[in-house]
Amino acid sequence: MNILIAYATVEGQTRKIAAQLAEIFENRGWQVALQNTAGMMEFILNRPDAxxxxxxxxxxxxxxxFTHFVRQEADWLNSVPSAFVSVSLSIVSDNADERQEAEDYPTGLLAETGWQPLAIHHAGGALRLAEYDFFKRWMVRRLSRNAPAGEQKGDREFTDWAALELFASEFANEVGRRKA
Incomplete structure (x- = not known):
């Protein structure tokens, strides 16, 4: 089977998650096209299965x-089994309102673009303090001032890799059922 895994990234965590998904599907014997939506002009696979x-x-x-890409390709995306992975720090917040807000982010995207994915997965992002400029580091530390001291100073990854693997497996199984 062929799958397109297309991503947008700002600080690199989403690219890392996309690469892990690509590896999961390749290990299942799928042909994977991994693409950054910022540079995608056309699909490199003729007809991806998903x-x-x-x-x-x-x-x-x-x-x-990314939003522009989804809007432009919504008809095609709706014609094949598709899924969306939304990456944010809010999804792992201790604050229930912040988590709920993160769970609602895809709703606006889908309403705006007309895309109707079969599945949505929420993945925690990462803090890369060493890569941020002074102002961004200051803002992140200020926003996380209630976090334990060690978490304020260093980089931290919040992606649940086991949950991502389970999501990928369930999606692959669903695609297989639909193609059978």
């Missing part, structure tokens, strides 16, 4: 080029 799109949430929005 698609998974991934995008991070920053300041309550998905990247504009």
């Amino acid at each position: 698609a998974i799109l991934l995008a991070p949430v920053h300041a309550g929005r998905y990247p504009t080029p």
Whole structure:
């Protein structure tokens, strides 16, 4: 089977998650096209059997080029089994309101674009303090001032890799059932 895994990334965690999904599907014997939506002009596979799109949430929005891509390709995406992975830090928050807000982010994207994926998975993002400029580091530390001291100072990854693998397996099984 062929699958398109297309992603948008801002700080690199979504690209890392997309690469892990690609590896999972390749290990299942699938042909994978892994593409950044920012540079995609056309599909490199003639007719993918399925698609998974991934995008991070920053300041309550998905990247504009990603949203544009989804809007442009919604008809095609709706014609094949597809799934969406929304990446955010809010999804792993201790605050129930923040988690609920993160769970609701895809609703706006789907309403705006007309895309109707079969499945949505929420993945935790990452903090990469060493890569941020002074202002961004200051803002992140200020926003996380209630976090334990060690978590304020260093980089931290919040992606649940086991949950991602389970999501991928369930999606692959569903695609297989639909193609049988």
